[in-house]
Amino acid sequence: MRILVPSGRGRDLSNVTDDFNEIETYDTLETRRAKLEMWMAKRVGTRVTEKYRGRQWKIQVDLENEMLIVACDSISNYKGYHISMVGRTIGDLETESIKAAGEILERHNLARSKHFNPDKFESLPRDFRDSVIASDSAAEPI
Numbered sequence: 001m002r003i004l005v006p007s008g009r010g011r012d013l014s015n016v017t018d019d020f021n022e023i024e025t026y027d028t029l030e031t032r033r034a035k036l037e038m039w040m041a042k043r044v045g046t047r048v049t050e051k052y053r054g055r056q057w058k059i060q061v062d063l064e065n066e067m068l069i070v071a072c073d074s075i076s077n078y079k080g081y082h083i084s085m086v087g088r089t090i091g092d093l094e095t096e097s098i099k100a101a102g103e104i105l106e107r108h109n110l111a112r113s114k115h116f117n118p119d120k121f122e123s124l125p126r127d128f129r130d131s132v133i134a135s136d137s138a139a140e141p142i
Contacts, residue, residue: 037061040090044068047094048101057101061085068093070100075108 027035038061045059048070056073060080071080081100085093 033063037063040068040093043090044070044094044097048097051098052101052105055101055105059097068097070097070104072101072104075104075110 041059058071060069069080
C-alpha cells in the first residue's frame with residue numbers, strides 16, 4: 001500500500017470571482033435549465049442574505065414545476081416556504097422571498113434585526129430531526 005502525500009502544487013482558486021454558469025448555445029435543455037435555476041437561486045439567495053444576515057438560508061428553484069422554496073437550515077432541514085413563480089418576475093421573487101424569510105423567522109420567534117447573534121440557534125429547543133420547536137412552527141395543511 002502506498003500513501004500519497006500532496007505536494008501543494010494544486011491550483012489556487014481563492015481569487016476566482018467570475019461566474020462560469022453562462023448559458024451556451026451548445027448546452028442541452030437540461031443543462032440550460034440547471035444553469036438558470038442556479039442563477040435564480042443565487043440572485044434570490046443574495047437578496048435574502050443581505051436582508052437577514054447570520055442565518056443559513058437555502059433557496060431551491062424548480063422551473064419545471066414553477067416553484068421557489070425558501071428555507072433556513074439553521075431552523076429546519078425539512079420545512080420551507082413555497083412561492084409560486086407563475087406570473088412573477090425575478091424582482092417579484094426577490095421581494096416575496098424576503099417576506100417569506102421574515103415569516104420563517106417570526107414563526108420561530110427569532111429576531112429579524114441585522115444585529116442577530118447566530119449563537120442563539122444553539123440554545124433553541126429541537127425535535128428528533130434537529131428542527132427548532134416553536135408554538136407556531138408546525139406546517140400548515142394544504
